[in-house]
Amino acid sequence: xxxxxxxxxxxxxxxxxxxxxxxxxxxxxxxxxxxxxxxxxxxxxxxxxxxxxxxxxxxxxxxxxxxxxxxxxxxxxxxxxxxxxxxxxxxxxxxxxxxxxxxxxxxxxxxxxxxxxxxxxxxxxxxxxxxxxxxxxxxxxxxxxxxxxxxxxxxxxxxxxxxxxxxxxxxxxxxxxxxxxxxxxxxxxxxxxxxxxxxxxxxxxxxxxxxxxxxxxxxxxxxxxxxxxxxxxxxxxxxxxxxxxxxxxxxxxxxxxxxxxxxxxxxxxxxxxxxxxxxxxxxxxxxxxxxxxxxxxxxxxxxxxxxxxxxxxxxxxxxxxxxxxxxxxxxxxxxxxxxxxxxxxxxxxxxxxxxxxxxxxxxxxxxxxxxxxxxxxxxxxxxxxxxxxxxxxxxxxxxxxxxxxxxxxxxxxxxxxxxxxxxxxxxxxxxxxxxxxxxxxxx
Numbered sequence: 001x002x003x004x005x006x007x008x009x010x011x012x013x014x015x016x017x018x019x020x021x022x023x024x025x026x027x028x029x030x031x032x033x034x035x036x037x038x039x040x041x042x043x044x045x046x047x048x049x050x051x052x053x054x055x056x057x058x059x060x061x062x063x064x065x066x067x068x069x070x071x072x073x074x075x076x077x078x079x080x081x082x083x084x085x086x087x088x089x090x091x092x093x094x095x096x097x098x099x100x101x102x103x104x105x106x107x108x109x110x111x112x113x114x115x116x117x118x119x120x121x122x123x124x125x126x127x128x129x130x131x132x133x134x135x136x137x138x139x140x141x142x143x144x145x146x147x148x149x150x151x152x153x154x155x156x157x158x159x160x161x162x163x164x165x166x167x168x169x170x171x172x173x174x175x176x177x178x179x180x181x182x183x184x185x186x187x188x189x190x191x192x193x194x195x196x197x198x199x200x201x202x203x204x205x206x207x208x209x210x211x212x213x214x215x216x217x218x219x220x221x222x223x224x225x226x227x228x229x230x231x232x233x234x235x236x237x238x239x240x241x242x243x244x245x246x247x248x249x250x251x252x253x254x255x256x257x258x259x260x261x262x263x264x265x266x267x268x269x270x271x272x273x274x275x276x277x278x279x280x281x282x283x284x285x286x287x288x289x290x291x292x293x294x295x296x297x298x299x300x301x302x303x304x305x306x307x308x309x310x311x312x313x314x315x316x317x318x319x320x321x322x323x324x325x326x327x328x329x330x331x332x333x334x335x336x337x338x339x340x341x342x343x344x345x346x347x348x349x350x351x352x353x354x355x356x357x358x359x360x361x362x363x364x365x366x367x368x369x370x371x372x373x374x375x376x377x378x379x380x381x382x383x384x385x386x387x388x389x390x391x392x393x394x395x396x397x398x399x400x401x402x403x404x405x406x407x408x409x410x411x412x413x414x415x416x417x418x419x420x421x422x423x424x425x426x427x428x429x430x431x432x433x434x435x436x437x438x439x440x441x442x443x
Contacts, residue, residue: 007035010046015054020063023074034064034072059175062195066176075194090396095422098398100234102269102292102374103417106349108340110295110331117330132314132323133157137333141288141302144336148274150286154310156303156317157324161265162188164287164303164313165227166196171312172259172283173198173224180218180226182210184377184403184410186234186263189227202405205233207371209240212247219251225259226252230274232266232292232373235403235412237354239266239372245275252280259309260284265301268293270372271347283309290332292374293341300324300332350374353415353423360427366434374416380434383409389433395426 009015022028041048058064066072158164175197183202201218204211231239260281278284285305354370361368370376380386400410
């Protein structure tokens with residue numbers, strides 16, 4: 001029980017800050033049990049309501065979790081332990097295939113679009129009180145979403161996918177609620193959910209997306225929300241197929257109160273069709289980021305969803321940043337209208353690089369996965385050993401621990417900028433690191 005650490009403070013904010021500081025410093029370890037509220041109140045000489053308010057603040061910040069009569073404890077993965085720090089130090093001369101970035105050579109030039117957007121803003125300056133979404137961006141986004149079968153709904157513009165997802169979750173959920181997430185899945189999302197004070201329920205993934213039985217089990221166990229990556233899933237490359245979409249819709253239809261969040265960050269870099277799930281639950285949202293196709297630094301994503309969800313998101317956004325720069329919105333709208341990204345060419349380039357590596361690995365007895373997107377996922381028996389041996393051989397890959405909860409070990413290789421002449425040597429190095437083994441499923 002709490003070891004020897006003496007919690008201090010007289011006000012709720014002081015008590016919460018002291019506990020959070022102790023967690024960050026390592027004085028309080030993940031999983032450690034905190035004193036019952038009345039006991040701590042007596043020790044500090046304060047009202048029990050003061051301690052209750054402090055614990056509530058800590059739950060909302062994702063520092064602790066409460067399980068009824070079992071008490072409150074430091075979260076197993078507190079918000080201070082980000083997965084982005086799980087990686088390897090890359091010495092000079094080592095080929096970095098761990099970063100998850102798009103190929104800069106396939107990104108469009110931005111200067112002309114921003115120059116035109118800035119000139120328009122000189123003529124038509126955006127002032128306080130104007131609509132937060134640029135009309136031309138909204139028109140094009142709505143047309144593209146409708147063409148992909150996404151139900152009609154209001155639009156918002158956020159600062160990237162993670163910003164949009166956070167706003168949607170915060171609009172509906174409270175600390176302690178459970179969110180079904182893909183496992184393996186996007187490391188930043190796996191950090192975000194507990195940082196919001198929410199619990200994660202892992203859902204397995206195969207080439208066609210989340211496994212319906214796992215989603216059904218998570219919802220039956222009380223998950224209030226589910227997050228699905230439609231295409232270019234990170235790290236496995238999964239893409240929701242038509243058959244899988246039908247199966248998932250059937251599962252969701254039996255749980256109409258579920259908050260459904262879809263992430264289509266693979267838009268404009270994959271040539272597989274979108275099979276949206278939106279519309280089968282009362283509350284839903286679908287987000288499209290421009291990061292992978294147009295550049296991560298644009299920090300722009302389009303969000304649509306049901307009326308209630310979007311009204312809450314936009315209302316809270318007005319009280320914070322207000323809006324995403326109209327200069328950026330106008331530049332993106334111009335990039336879209338001018339066809340700055342040749343989608344078949346970009347998707348084809350990434351597809352050839354994935355297929356080449358997967359094929360070269362198969363020839364060496366190693367199974368790998370990568371149906372869409374920028375990455376290839378390789379199940380391995382010894383994740384740490386594989387990463388270390390590859391690093392010694394001159395290749396840096398991402399350890400699967402960054403993306404996993406209960407899923408089997410693996411490594412992620414970003415192939416977005418992998419030239420053809422490096423495919424064979426890389427496949428040989430991976431096979432050697434694995435002892436020419438590594439067969440398995442990504443779940």
